[in-house]
Amino acid sequence: MTRLGKYLSARWLAVYAVVYMLFLYAPVVLLPLFAFNDATIISFPLTGFTTQWFTVLWETEALHAAVRNSAIVAISTAVLSTTLGACAARAAARYKFPGKRPVMGFIMLPLVLPEIIVAVSLLVLLMQLGMSLSLWTVILGHILICTPFSIAILSSAFQGLDNSLEEASFDLGETRWGTFRRVILPLVMPGVVSSLLICFTISLDEFIIAFFLTGTDVTLPVYIWSQLRFPTKLPSVMALGTILLALSVILLIMAEWFRRRSAKKQGIEASAGGFM
Amino acid sequence: MGVTLDKEARQGLTLLSPTALYALLMLAAPLAMVVTFSFWTQNYLDIDTTLTLDNYREAWSKPIYQVLMMRSLRISLMVTVVTVLLAFPIAYYLSFHVKKRKALWLFLITVPFWTSYLLRVFLWKVILGFNGVLNTALMQVGLIDEPLTFILYNSNAVVLTLAHAWAPFAILPIFVALEKIDRSLLEAAEDLGDGPVRRFFRITLPLAMPGVIASTLIVLIPTVGDFITPRLVGGTDGLMIANMIQIQFGKANNAPLGAALAISSMVIVAAISLVIYLVGKKMGGRTE
Numbered sequence: 001m002t003r004l005g006k007y008l009s010a011r012w013l014a015v016y017a018v019v020y021m022l023f024l025y026a027p028v029v030l031l032p033l034f035a036f037n038d039a040t041i042i043s044f045p046l047t048g049f050t051t052q053w054f055t056v057l058w059e060t061e062a063l064h065a066a067v068r069n070s071a072i073v074a075i076s077t078a079v080l081s082t083t084l085g086a087c088a089a090r091a092a093a094r095y096k097f098p099g100k101r102p103v104m105g106f107i108m109l110p111l112v113l114p115e116i117i118v119a120v121s122l123l124v125l126l127m128q129l130g131m132s133l134s135l136w137t138v139i140l141g142h143i144l145i146c147t148p149f150s151i152a153i154l155s156s157a158f159q160g161l162d163n164s165l166e167e168a169s170f171d172l173g174e175t176r177w178g179t180f181r182r183v184i185l186p187l188v189m190p191g192v193v194s195s196l197l198i199c200f201t202i203s204l205d206e207f208i209i210a211f212f213l214t215g216t217d218v219t220l221p222v223y224i225w226s227q228l229r230f231p232t233k234l235p236s237v238m239a240l241g242t243i244l245l246a247l248s249v250i251l252l253i254m255a256e257w258f259r260r261r262s263a264k265k266q267g268i269e270a271s272a273g274g275f276m
Numbered sequence: 277m278g279v280t281l282d283k284e285a286r287q288g289l290t291l292l293s294p295t296a297l298y299a300l301l302m303l304a305a306p307l308a309m310v311v312t313f314s315f316w317t318q319n320y321l322d323i324d325t326t327l328t329l330d331n332y333r334e335a336w337s338k339p340i341y342q343v344l345m346m347r348s349l350r351i352s353l354m355v356t357v358v359t360v361l362l363a364f365p366i367a368y369y370l371s372f373h374v375k376k377r378k379a380l381w382l383f384l385i386t387v388p389f390w391t392s393y394l395l396r397v398f399l400w401k402v403i404l405g406f407n408g409v410l411n412t413a414l415m416q417v418g419l420i421d422e423p424l425t426f427i428l429y430n431s432n433a434v435v436l437t438l439a440h441a442w443a444p445f446a447i448l449p450i451f452v453a454l455e456k457i458d459r460s461l462l463e464a465a466e467d468l469g470d471g472p473v474r475r476f477f478r479i480t481l482p483l484a485m486p487g488v489i490a491s492t493l494i495v496l497i498p499t500v501g502d503f504i505t506p507r508l509v510g511g512t513d514g515l516m517i518a519n520m521i522q523i524q525f526g527k528a529n530n531a532p533l534g535a536a537l538a539i540s541s542m543v544i545v546a547a548i549s550l551v552i553y554l555v556g557k558k559m560g561g562r563t564e
Contacts, residue, residue: 009472013369020366021384024443027399028388030409034402042402044412088295095288097281103292107299112494114501116518120525120538121306124313127531144302147295205392207504212525224394228508241395248390256383 028245034235035242042234053239063240066223070204073135073219077142077203082195084143085150086188092151093158108148118144119212126213133215141209146199153198153259157191190258197255201248220244314535323532331536341520345541348516349548351431351506352499355438359495360488362439363446367487368480370447371454382451389444397508400437404428404509429511437505442498446491453487454480482559489556493549500545517541 038048057063091097092104110118122141131137161184169179185192207221214222224240227233281289314331317324335341370381388396403409404427411423427433457480465475481488503518510516517537524534 010373013365013373016365017369020362023440024385024388026403027396027440028391030399030402031391031395043405043407044409084295084298087291087293091288091292091295095284095291097285097288097292100288100292103296106303107295109299109303112497114498114518114542116501116503116521117307117310117538117542118303120521120534121310122302123525124531124535125306125309128309128313140302143298147298151295201390205390207394221392221394224392228394228398237395237398241392244395245391249387252383252387252390 031238031245032242035239037235040232040235042238053235054243056236057239057243060236063223066218066220069135069217070220073138073142073210074200074203076139077146078196078200080139081143081146081150081199082154082192084147085154085195085199086192088147089151089154089158093155093161094163104151108151110145111148115145115206115208116212119209122209123212133213135214135217135219137213137215138210138219141213142203142206145206145209146202149198149202150195153195154188154191157188161187190261194255194259197251197258201251201255204244205248310535311539313532314539316532318530318532331533332540334533335536335540341517341537344515344517344520345544347431348500348518348541349544351434351438351514351516352496352545353548354431354435355442355499356492356496358435359439359442359446360450360491363443363491364450364484364488367447367450367454370451371457382448385447386444389441393441394504396441397437397505400433400440401428401509404433404436428509429514431510431514433509433511434505434514434516437509438499438502441505442495445494449490449494450484450487453484453490457483485556485559489553492552492556496552497545497549500541 033046034042035053036049036051037046038050038052039046088104088107092100119141122137122144126133126137165183165187166179169183174182205221206219207225210219210222211225218226224237227237315327315329317326317328317330366385370378374381401408405411406423406425406428408423408428410427411420414420415423427436461479461483462475465479470478500516501518503516503522506514506516506519518541521534521537521541524530524537528534
């Protein structure tokens with residue numbers, strides 16, 4: 001009974017896994033379908049192939065501005081959160097000091113805090129300080145939610161470092177900065193790149209914080225949100241979504257590749273689940 | 277400070293300080309500010325800084341806020357249960373049955389999560405709508421004669437969409453917990469005569485409990501604060517407390533009330549999370 005039972009349960013689980021993956025991919029698959037569909041309404045049956053919606057994107061000025069804004073926000077966020085993330089990950093991995101757990105816990109808090117709370121509390125503070133909303137206020141918020149992801153990625157990179165390499169470098173007369181630049185940084189570089197890419201991707205897609213903290217310059221998700229209200233704009237939004245999807249997947253594959261290289265460099269088996 | 281730190285501790289603290297300082301200024305200070313704000317009142321553009329409990333009185337006693345709060349909790353709890361229950365078999369399958377290419381499976385699970393959240397929610401609207409993908413398909417197959425209407429613009433649609441959105445967050449912690457289980461324990465249970473079902477409930481599930489609790493909390497807490505999904509697929513019966521918070525900070529221009537609503541919902545969610553954590557810990561700890 002047990003062998004047959006095992007076989008059956010494995011079989012059922014495999015079927016379930018496939019159905020579940022279909023559920024996960026259902027909306028994603030529709031995106032390119034409607035992006036290339038020759039109809040102004042988003043529904044089946046598909047009527048024909050067209051690339052006109054992509055042409056529309058090319059001609060929409062407001063979209064270009066949103067892309068520029070998003071690029072500024074995402075790049076600044078990626079660089080700044082990875083810098084902050086690297087400091088914290090290195091401190092946590094290398095040094096023992098009092099209060100490490102509570103402070104690290106607090107820095108990681110935005111991972112579980114609803115984004116609306118982060119957004120609203122930052123908004124209240126900025127209002128009280130009399131600061132006007134701009135792309136910079138969005139960046140401030142995005143750094144807050146991206147830093148924990150960066151720490152999670154970089155922690156494994158820094159934990160894998162062999163302390164004796166650092167000692168050897170000191171013994172050979174390198175300064176602290178020289179050791180960092182010539183020994184540590186090259187070893188964790190793939191992790192740094194992976195963190196930059198992940199933070200960029202998160203920031204590029206983030207809507208709630210951007211929605212509350214943006215001024216007159218809107219980011220891409222805020223622009224998409226404004227377009228969802230107009231039925232005639234939907235096919236071109238689908239085209240835009242398809243481009244973003246392709247971009248995210250490429251960035252993710254690159255990030256994963258770098259993460260594995262970092263693991264391999266340090267002789268750790270490239271284990272699964274690096275993104276989370 | 278009177279406490280003398282050794283060199284290592286000083287170096288560590290120095291290195292951590294930029295990040296810690298940022299969290300202090302951009303997280304601790306704003307949170308403190310929003311708490312203060314919730315005790316103030318607003319008249320159009322003027323903020324009255326006299327401390328008062330009026331906002332909380334209104335947030336806790338007005339029927340509309342009570343209804344929205346209860347509904348948000350109900351929907352979020354339902355989303356959590358559905359998401360975690362659907363996720364567990366996948367995590368189990370990955371951990372126990374997939375031998376090669378585990379990383380590829382995990383990657384495939386996370387890909388849909390990295391596509392625009394707004395568009396994913398919007399596409400569920402396309403799938404579930406009156407003339408949507410699901411209805412058209414079912415009618416063409418002949419399973420139904422007229423479009424199903426109970427699948428969009430209500431709380432069911434919100435639950436389904438959120439269960440989809442949070443799937444990877446639920447799968448990964450459970451998967452990690454299952455991976456940590458020492459396989460020899462399972463063999464031991466089998467040798468001692470436990471059947472597969474008994475073995476699952478006595479060994480696998482209790483040991484996977486930390487992962488289950490983690491994914492429960494990871495899904496529960498943020499879903500209470502979501503306002504996009506209710507707005508796009510919830511209709512009027514599916515609106516949640518976050519929609520009201522957003523309205524108070526936006527159109528209604530009553531930020532102090534919005535702050536009081538936000539803090540009230542966070543306190544309630546934190547209390548529920550604590551209960552889940554303690555109960556789960558007890559359930560997982562029984563075998564030790």
